[in-house]
Amino acid sequence: MTPVASNLQIDSARLWDTIHETAKFGATPKGGVRRLTLGPEDKQVRDWFRKACEAAGLEVHVDGLGSMFGLRKGRDMSKPPVGLGSHLDTQPTGGKFDGVLGTLAALEVVRTLNDAGIETEAPICIVNWTNEEGSRFAPAMMASAAYVGDFTTDDILSRRDAEGVTVAEALDSIGYRGDSPVGTQKFTSFVELHIEQGPILEAENKTIGVVDSGQGVLWYDGQIIGFESHAGSTPMPLRRDALATLSEIVLAMESIAKKHGPKAVGTIGEAVIANPSRNVIPGEIAFTIDCRSADAAIMDALDKDLRAAVAEIAAQRKVEVKLNLVWRKPPTHFDPRLVDAVENAAQALGYSHRRITSGAGHDACNLNTVMPAAMVFVPCKDGISHNELEDATQADCTAGANVLMHTVLALAGVAS
Amino acid sequence: MTPVASNLQIDSARLWDTIHETAKFGATPKGGVRRLTLGPEDKQVRDWFRKACEAAGLEVHVDGLGSMFGLRKGRDMSKPPVGLGSHLDTQPTGGKFDGVLGTLAALEVVRTLNDAGIETEAPICIVNWTNEEGSRFAPAMMASAAYVGDFTTDDILSRRDAEGVTVAEALDSIGYRGDSPVGTQKFTSFVELHIEQGPILEAENKTIGVVDSGQGVLWYDGQIIGFESHAGSTPMPLRRDALATLSEIVLAMESIAKKHGPKAVGTIGEAVIANPSRNVIPGEIAFTIDCRSADAAIMDALDKDLRAAVAEIAAQRKVEVKLNLVWRKPPTHFDPRLVDAVENAAQALGYSHRRITSGAGHDACNLNTVMPAAMVFVPCKDGISHNELEDATQADCTAGANVLMHTVLALAGVAS
Known part of the structure; x- marks a missing residue:
């Protein structure tokens, strides 16, 4: 890692602003977000995300299940990119951070690298996975499950919501059935930042959870x-x-x-x-x-x-x-090399940290079955999630995004 | 009791036929009855009951809450009548016996006395109480509760069902808001025949439950x-x-x-x-x-x-x-003199019997707070009630009706 890279910090205020800006799409009276996958609010946030990606110079493509990929070129384009991201859909009465933090922090990493003029060796690719929550269509984490081959694309396209609308119809209705066949965007590895959705980090006053396993x-x-x-x-x-x-x-x-x-x-x-x-x-x-x-x-x-x-x-x-x-x-055991990379980044940045098991399922758990993957957790208030009361501090979100960035830089390498 | 009266038996086949004839009003595919109080099926059974009462020579009147009274004259009309009866409404998925047995057995008692040419000393009066079940309008046993003064008639008339229809509107819509002020039909005592709605009589192989208390x-x-x-x-x-x-x-x-x-x-x-x-x-x-x-x-x-x-x-x-x-x-303690009369009738008729507590609430429990009241129980299959599977044997229903008749004859007296 070059000195310039090791001192690098994301723009905390910009990250915080984007979290609150996108929280308008599906905002609830109690301060939460209702943004069911492939609904009109999801279209709004997707359009916003696509525009932001393009403004950041990313090459955006969408796969056959609506997952969005924003590619930032690296020096060595023969290598597959390092993936980072999460999801932008929410629970019916969800919060502002679950999934959103990891996706917008990925965008913030790109913006920070752009601002600092840093080129990575391998490309990086930020991702918004379709339907992580599973509230409208079952199963949860449907697009990443199809990505790793647990389901065929056609199977997932035929799933129906409570009103009988299929995934295919919902994708078409918002214009997000993309051209890329599911699974063709390859990655060397994938890193996902997420709020913990549990009380452990807060109770132990740790800033970063180095996620080594999933239940x-x-x-x-x-x-x-x-x-x-x-x-x-x-x-x-x-x-x-x-x-x-x-x-x-x-x-x-x-x-x-x-x-x-x-x-x-x-x-x-x-x-x-x-x-x-x-x-x-x-x-x-x-x-x-x-x-x-x-x-x-x-x-x-x-x-x-x-x-x-x-x-x-x-x-x-x-x-x-x-x-x-x-x-x-079965339980997820995240890739030891990536887990070490997350831990090293937290350590180098001076954040308190501990190894932690993810209690919830995440897209990264699916991806770990076909590539090295890892996760970064930050505390959320009182461990509350899937709730309009879901909350996290700006400082913790910033720390998580910094750990995400330095983990990705370590994996992708900085072009000298 | 005159010899003629002590040998008297109700017409078992006629009682059984009326039970099955009225079960057509609101019959369900599974053999039960859905006859919510003051609904169209309740009007059908009420019209049938009124006609049957009139055919049996009874003077029918209806009170302001729709309870129906059929008076059979006695020799001494200066005495208030002995009351007997129950209710004809059912649970949403109810059976053929709960309430129905007690009301139609009361009618059968009148028919039997008519056939035998027996005149009682005091008059007798058979009753169909409105809304015993409480499934459509709360509270259950509403009409008998108003009769004894627990609620005013206006209060009850203003109660609404789940669709917002008031008791007053429901009474008017089926033409059963009667002229008699609630509570003006006096009784010297009241006897109600009912299925046990519990498993005790069947388990102990007893034909008659002499109900001495209510929980x-x-x-x-x-x-x-x-x-x-x-x-x-x-x-x-x-x-x-x-x-x-x-x-x-x-x-x-x-x-x-x-x-x-x-x-x-x-x-x-x-x-x-x-x-x-x-x-x-x-x-x-x-x-x-x-x-x-x-x-x-x-x-x-x-x-x-x-x-x-x-x-x-x-x-x-x-x-x-x-x-x-x-x-x-509070618990109900039925009038000891009436309880003895029920027991004596069961004994005289040669039916196996035991004292029993009513687990469920009944109109007779309300009436007992203002007059001597008692109840007669007969077994029901597997103790099942409030269920389309509710069942009772013809022999047991007949025995119950005979005990009811001889209790009433003992209370009203037979004109010599």
């Missing part, structure tokens, strides 16, 4: 079939109460996750009683489980313990409990 | 305010999970009710997670509790234990739990 995920769909009966006239010993059954499952999941902790979490986030009534014992409940660990052996243990607990509870309460594993994503 | 009811509205956060990135020890909190409350309610059993039940029938998502820890849940006992001291103990448990759970989990008592109905 594997087990998703289950569950159903309890007890017996609906009158709350007044059914004696306690004769009940087959679906909600009491669920309650034991919730507490079992909690204690199993704690037993395998700290590298395990387990959550029941959805539970719907069929035909609920104040004076009727719940007879049927549908629920979902989300269970995670960064350790594959712990994931196996979570699954085994959960199934055993559910079977025991069902037998004791004389109810039927169905538990179907609907998704199993 | 008191505590209704609570509850709210849990924890903290919504990401299921992947929030470590187990930092969670404030509303569903895990609810789970502990559900299991606490269950164990408290068992501790005070067998004369206590407690149920959480409704629980709704705010903004549920598979990968979000539930932050807020609204729930309801229904807690009952036939013993006032046990009701107090249930309330005290529940509040203590909820406070402890909330403190341990660092969440807020609001618990508001929205309704408290």
